[in-house]
Amino acid sequence: xxxxxxxxxxxxxxxxxxxxxxxxxxxxxxxxxxxxxxxxxxxxxxxxxxxxxxxxxxxxxxxxxxxxxxxxxxxxxxxxxxxxxxxxxxxxxxxxxxxxxxxxxxxxxxxxxxxxxxxxxxxxxxxxxxxxxxxxxxxxxxxxxxxxxxxxxxxxxxxxxxxxxxxxxxxxxxxxxxxxxxxxxxxxxxxxxxxxxxxxxxxxxxxxxx
Ligand SMILES: NC(=O)c1ccc[n+]([C@@H]2O[C@H](COP(=O)([O-])OP(=O)(O)OC[C@H]3O[C@@H](n4cnc5c(N)ncnc54)[C@H](OP(=O)(O)O)[C@@H]3O)[C@@H](O)[C@H]2O)c1
Numbered sequence: 001x002x003x004x005x006x007x008x009x010x011x012x013x014x015x016x017x018x019x020x021x022x023x024x025x026x027x028x029x030x031x032x033x034x035x036x037x038x039x040x041x042x043x044x045x046x047x048x049x050x051x052x053x054x055x056x057x058x059x060x061x062x063x064x065x066x067x068x069x070x071x072x073x074x075x076x077x078x079x080x081x082x083x084x085x086x087x088x089x090x091x092x093x094x095x096x097x098x099x100x101x102x103x104x105x106x107x108x109x110x111x112x113x114x115x116x117x118x119x120x121x122x123x124x125x126x127x128x129x130x131x132x133x134x135x136x137x138x139x140x141x142x143x144x145x146x147x148x149x150x151x152x153x154x155x156x157x158x159x160x161x162x163x164x165x166x167x168x169x170x171x172x173x174x175x176x177x178x179x180x181x182x183x184x185x186x187x188x189x190x191x192x193x194x195x196x197x198x199x200x201x202x203x204x205x206x207x208x209x210x
Contacts, residue, residue, distance in 0.1 A: 011027055011034050011070050012065055012067070012072065014065075015038075015073070017074070019074055019098075024056055025053065029053075032165070034055060035059040038061075039061060069093065070162070071093055073095060080099055081115055087120055091120065093122055094158050097127050100191065101191075111180055111184055113127045125150060126159050127148065128147070129146070130144045130147070131191060132202075143167075144204030145171070147183065150180070151176045160173070170207070
């Protein structure tokens with residue numbers, strides 16, 4: 001797959017927090033059309049991005065889901081059910097679940113990945129962690145590694161290509177859906193440690209493979 005690339009995909013980014021804003025800018029710079037979807041008002045940073053990048057368009061969640069080839073969900077994890085209900089028929093689309101903490105405390109679903117699959121009917125859902133902040137997403141040189149898991153080969157291949165476009169150092173596939181609870185646990189531990197060390201957004205995963 002190393003030689004392949006996708007030119008100008010339509011990408012829905014749901015959520016307009018700091019992390020989504022950095023992600024949207026990175027994807028637009030790589031040549032993709034980004035539909036920045038919000039349920040509320042855009043903040044000043046989002047407005048500036050919309051003015052600066054012609055490839056970033058303001059959008060409702062419903063519209064972004066309808067026109068997108070791929071949908072990136074990056075709201076708080078407990079909002080995943082509501083957000084997934086807003087998306088219309090996305091059964092054939094790739095959904096990248098970037099949400100942070102797992103849903104165990106909030107619902108009967110084992111995790112956000114299971115909730116998204118059940119609610120949307122899409123089989124192309126991938127869980128994705130880099131556990132870093134917007135600081136590393138906007139860095140010009142590759143810094144962090146991306147870690148992904150899920151049963152869909154199509155979703156994982158596409159995520160690996162987008163990770164490359166976002167200048168991630170590497171994208172590691174850890175396995176199928178059954179591995180996601182372990183990844184959630186690792187990401188939660190990492191987040192807690194990085195918060196205690198007072199470096200939550202500025203450090204990142206980098207794996208060594210021999
Ligand atoms: N996978 C990773 O490695 C990784 C790394 C960093 C961050 N994250 C995760 O990415 C997510 C976003 O991070 P952030 O720093 O950007 O968070 P944030 O600043 O709190 O922003 C959250 C965004 O989600 C939107 N939102 C909340 N509930 C929604 C709903 N029901 N429907 C639609 N939009 C909704 C909010 O919109 P409103 O203004 O309308 O409330 C806001 O724009 C978090 O879950 C975080 O843990 C993951």
